[in-house]
Amino acid sequence: MDYILALDQGTTSSRAVLFDRAGQVAALAQQEFAQIFPQPGWVEHDPRAIWRTQRDVALQALRQAQQLGGTIVAIGITNQRETTLLWDRKTGEPVANAIVWQDRRTAAQCDALRAQGLDAMIQAKTGLVLDAYFSATKLRWMLDHVPGVRARAEAGELAFGTVDSWLIWNLTGGADASTRAQALHLTDASNASRTLLFNLHTLQWDDELLALFHIPRAVLAQVVASSGVLGQSHPSVLGHAIPIAGVAGDQQAATFGQGCFEPGMAKNTYGTGCFMLMNVGCVAVPSRNKLLSTVAWAGPEGVPAETKASRNPAATCYALEGSVFMGGATVQWLRDGLQIISHANEVEVLAASVADTGDVYLVPAFAGLGAPHWDGFARGTLIGMTRGTTRAHIARAALKSIALQVADIFEAMAADSGIALQELRVDGGACRNNLLLQMQADLLGVPVLRPRVTETTALGAAYLAGLATGFWRDASEISEQWAVDARFIPTMSVDARMTMLERWRKAVQRSRAWVDNEP
Helix, strand or coil: EEEEEEECCCEEEEEEECCCCCEEEEEEEEEECCCCCCCCCCCEEEEHHHHEEEEEEHHHHHHHHEEEEEECEEEEEECCCCEEEECCCCCCCCCEEEEEECCCCCCHHHHHHHHHCCHHHHHHCCCCCCCCCCCCHHHHHHHHHHHHHHHHHHHCCCEECCCCHEEEEEEECCCCCHHHHHCCCCEEEHHHCCCCCEHHHHHHHHCCHHHCCCCHHCCCCEEEECCCEEEEEEEHHHHHCEEEEEEEHHHHHHHHHHCCCCCEEEEECCCEEEEEEEEEECCCCCCCCCCEEEEEECCCCCCCHHHCCCCCCEEEEEEEEECCCCCCHHHHHHHHHHHHCCCCCHHHHHHHHCCCCCEEECCCCCCCCCCCCCCCCCCEEEECCCCCCCCHHHHHHHHHHHHHHHHHHHHHHHHHHCCCCEEEEECCCCCCCCHHHHHHHHCCCCEEEEEEECCHHHHHHHHHHHHHHCCCCCHHHHHHHHCCCEEEEECCCHHHHHHHHHHHHHHHHHCCCCCCCCC
């Protein structure tokens, strides 16, 4: 029995998932790791913890494969995006903690660039809005604030990467310093397109952007296709050499795992944040509604013919994306911050114990607002409370806030693409919450479809690796494996939906521009 090993490195945990030829989960291992909050608005990870937990769960999955009598054909990697790491090329040691995608310390730096009128040029080149969410200002902060780092970077001694690069480096570099010279410094186009340094149209690192953000080219990784054998794991890491054949950022991987191969197909992932992506085909679509234009994947074999007709040499497929910063993290806040639940899975029962929110609205702008608002100075707002408000109303408002944020993106995506979306495919941990998905269908006015296999982020990485190694034949074989587990049909009237959306937008306005200045 052969398997693909998917390494799924997320914001709060590292996972390893074995998939069989039917696209079914054969084994899964997961470890959480610590979140570091040095100052308000700052979020960091220990790069060593990222690698240690990812290596450990990979070894657990490999042991499970051996118990099943199976062989690992290839490794696919998917990762939290934008999170920024910088490490020593000789020793592999990080020079500082990773700055996480949620981190807001560079919001003022972005404001300064925007004041110079540079945001339109940056968006035209990268497809991204100028925001602290992305990697470029995080990397510049490291270069400017960690003692001695800029000089070492300019001398070629340091390597910058998003988490995929960090995993590839450690997988290929071996278990000790004596083999570091073999380590590969690579990233794929889907991750590179999230840095504010990558030109969406040339598919290259952009010299003008590098100069603008004061980033030395010497720290950058080589950009490779999302599907293709890029190297092998060092035998000292996983016990034997295994081809690494697929790489994609988590949301792009989930889009691939959901089988969204045709333009107009869309998915939403309910993870720490919420991320909706819609396939727009072989040409990037600029957004007029503050969404992102991004590389979906580059170079996988077996993608549809219209994608292969792209003028880009790597058969690149593009997507529109809307990002919500606080999705499942909102439920974590109920658990860890307010402590009104003990476990995340309790929220559905608590929220369902009341018929509605009692006109209470939660705007979970704890790290600012993402698409389509992009307000780094917004902060969390709980509004509409009365003496009759209970923790159940707050729990229900928290779930509804997730669905309402997604509804904002859904509307903007339809406007940008000119396509009236007919359905939404969903995945991620919170998609197991039936109440949330019914709220989502009601607030979108279209069916919401949950697949039988909800590990679609890891599955997308596995599919990319499997296509590169012949494990799966082509995209049509993958599409045939996608199956519906549950379909949620809208039951809310149009008038009720519009009233609720109007109240939500009023609450959002109350949350905006709360912070006068950020670090």
